[in-house]
Amino acid sequence: MGTKIIAIKSFLPDLLVTNEELSQEFGKWEPEKIENKLGIKQRHISSDVQTAGDLAYGAAEKILADYDRSKVDMLILCTQSPDYFLPTTACVLQSRLGLKNEIAAFDFNLGCSGYIYGLAIAKSFINSGMANVVLLITSETYSKHIHPKDLANKTIFGDGATATILEHSTDEKILNFVLGTDGRGKDNLIVRNGGFRHPFDSKAEEVITESNDIYTDNHLFMNGPEIFNFTIEAVPIAVDQCLNKNNLTMEEIDFVIFHQANKFMIDYLRKKIKIPSEKFYANMLYTGNTVSSTIPIALEDALINKQIKTGDKVLLCGFGVGYSWGATIVIV
Amino acid sequence: MKKEDFVNELADYCEFGKDGLSLNTPLKDIEGYDSLAVMSMIAFIDENFSQKFTALQIKDLSDFNSIIKLIGEEQFNND
Numbered sequence: 001m002g003t004k005i006i007a008i009k010s011f012l013p014d015l016l017v018t019n020e021e022l023s024q025e026f027g028k029w030e031p032e033k034i035e036n037k038l039g040i041k042q043r044h045i046s047s048d049v050q051t052a053g054d055l056a057y058g059a060a061e062k063i064l065a066d067y068d069r070s071k072v073d074m075l076i077l078c079t080q081s082p083d084y085f086l087p088t089t090a091c092v093l094q095s096r097l098g099l100k101n102e103i104a105a106f107d108f109n110l111g112c113s114g115y116i117y118g119l120a121i122a123k124s125f126i127n128s129g130m131a132n133v134v135l136l137i138t139s140e141t142y143s144k145h146i147h148p149k150d151l152a153n154k155t156i157f158g159d160g161a162t163a164t165i166l167e168h169s170t171d172e173k174i175l176n177f178v179l180g181t182d183g184r185g186k187d188n189l190i191v192r193n194g195g196f197r198h199p200f201d202s203k204a205e206e207v208i209t210e211s212n213d214i215y216t217d218n219h220l221f222m223n224g225p226e227i228f229n230f231t232i233e234a235v236p237i238a239v240d241q242c243l244n245k246n247n248l249t250m251e252e253i254d255f256v257i258f259h260q261a262n263k264f265m266i267d268y269l270r271k272k273i274k275i276p277s278e279k280f281y282a283n284m285l286y287t288g289n290t291v292s293s294t295i296p297i298a299l300e301d302a303l304i305n306k307q308i309k310t311g312d313k314v315l316l317c318g319f320g321v322g323y324s325w326g327a328t329i330v331i332v
Numbered sequence: 333m334k335k336e337d338f339v340n341e342l343a344d345y346c347e348f349g350k351d352g353l354s355l356n357t358p359l360k361d362i363e364g365y366d367s368l369a370v371m372s373m374i375a376f377i378d379e380n381f382s383q384k385f386t387a388l389q390i391k392d393l394s395d396f397n398s399i400i401k402l403i404g405e406e407q408f409n410n411d
Contacts, residue, residue, distance in 0.1 A: 033368070224367050224371060225385070225387040233384070265371070
């Protein structure tokens with residue numbers, strides 16, 4: 001009894017923001033500096049009327065074009081920018097996609113670790129016999145959370161969605177997981193206002209950061225140094241624990257895909273963990289950091305570009321807002 | 333590591349122009365001392381000294397001497 005990934009598709013909105021545009025608007029970082037340091041050349045941004053539900057729909061329709069949608073009996077959607085407080089975006093999507101009613105559908109709220117958790121949820125439901133086919137969607141429009149004058153976050157984040165179909169398999173293709181949480185880091189990556197703890201405040205004060213970026217408590221705030229500290233501490237441990245839990249060594253892993261936070265960060269992690277560059281994925285050039293979608297976008301890209309082939313063991317690790325992290329190994 | 337070498341190596345790592353940099357150069361006067369450089373500085377200090385600075389500590393840094401003080405003077409050769 002096991003679970004396997006059948007297909008992955010991504011969907012990116014049409015609007016593009018290039019480094020040149022950001023450089024021109026803010027007059028601060030040269031386009032080349034952004035590309036060299038962060039590994040990002042452009043990012044896709046949702047339009048004013050385009051929601052995470054719309055991007056999710058785009059990704060789902062792409063994958064269901066080649067898959068019998070009547071077989072899907074579970075829909076899970078990872079987002080932190082849902083269409084509504086309620087109902088859950090997955091329920092709206094079930095109807096919009098014309099999926100059957102005998103289906104479980106729900107959202108879960110995680111960021112950059114979300115795809116790993118989605119795989120864990122899908123595997124749990126399939127291996128327990130509660131579902132046969134799971135449609136796992138990741139979809140984010142972080143651009144809507146970002147203050148228009150916040151260059152750092154506008155530079156890093158892009159919008160996008162992915163859809164993954166997982167099926168029951170005789171052999172297990174999704175190996176053991178390491179999942180972790182440290183809520184003490186909650187204030188370091190947060191949209192503080194807008195829920196019921198701190199309602200949206202139309203008069204929220206603008207805060208100017210050390211780097212002259214602007215945000216309010218209604219917008220995304222990221223404490224870059226603390227997030228970097230968390231990452232370089234948590235990720236090497238998670239990778240080590242994941243290998244141990246699966247009785248594997250790094251030498252036995254064919255390819256490694258981390259959450260594509262930014263080029264500098266993941267290059268540093270690669271060197272710190274001593275992962276050979278030839279089996280490490282680093283490419284966010286045309287998408288930026290798409291939060292929970294970076295890992296499936298990378299998997300799809302690595303499959304298309306034949307960086308990974310059928311039967312390869314691929315170590316995946318997601319980490320970020322929460323703090324939350326997770327790692328697993330999939331056999332593609 | 334000598335303190336002067338530390339200034340040069342950190343400047344290299346963070347991609348600052350090294351001209352005119354000294355232990356007393358105010359960080360805010362360095363072109364390129366921004367959030368991207370801070371990320372590099374954290375990596376450099378983790379790699380070379382296995383230490384982590386908090387965001388608040390970083391905010392209070394004034395010059396290279398203040399970075400050395402935070403790392404610990406004992407880590408450096410003073411000759």
